[in-house]
Amino acid sequence: MLIHKGNFLKRKSASALLAAALAGFAVPLPPAHGAALATAAVRAPDAVAAEFYGWFLATLDADQDPLSDRYERLHAYVAQPLVDQLLKRGQGAGDYFLQSARLRGAWLRAPVRTATLRRQARVADVLVTLDGGGDAQHDVVLTMELDNGTWKIRSVSRAAVDASKSSAGRPGI
Incomplete structure (x- = not known):
């Protein structure tokens, strides 16, 4: 023209x-x-965390090892570097994701509660509460990253309920 x-x-x-x-x-x-x-299609990080812990607790309750018996499903929720780190350790994943020496039966009966504490671009911190009432309540903080449109767990640490016990490795609530 x-x-x-x-x-x-x-x-x-x-x-x-x-x-x-x-x-x-x-x-x-x-x-x-x-x-x-x-x-x-991107689901909220706290929704993914709740789904993961529901599946994870049910897998442990069925006496299965999520790292070896259900690797593909675990990999859908967990970032590859963390999966590699857990495989390198050569021990069960139960203690790492729970940050506890044992699984309490009360955690299996109560719904998993989650809340997003911080979300910036492709990284989020999510508080996960496994509630069994009283002393059985257990809190962990997940650091999650957005990986190809899916929130995946990059690290887990025990949540400190007292700010004086908080550190970089143990975020306070």
Whole structure:
């Protein structure tokens, strides 16, 4: 298409003309279809954490080792560097994710409660409460990362209920 500008003729592409014509209209264009689906499909980190601990506790209660007997399912929730670290240790994953020496039966009967403490871009800290009433209540803090549209656990630490017991390795609540 030829455009007369001043004394010169300049050739402009149809897409450039359309863009120039639309520039006068402040009509926002919708995001690419794939980007919209990816954004909508990302579940909240606290929802993923609750689902993980529900599955994890049921797996332990069935006397199965999540790291060896249910590796594929564990890998769906846990970041690869942490999986590699747990495999290198060569011990069961139960103590790491619970941050406890034993599994309490009360934790199996009560729903897992979760809350997102902090979320920044691709990293979130999630408080997980395993409630068994009274002294059986147990809190851990997960650091999770967004990995290909899925929140995965990168590390777990025992939550300190007293700020004086809090440290980088044991976040306070």
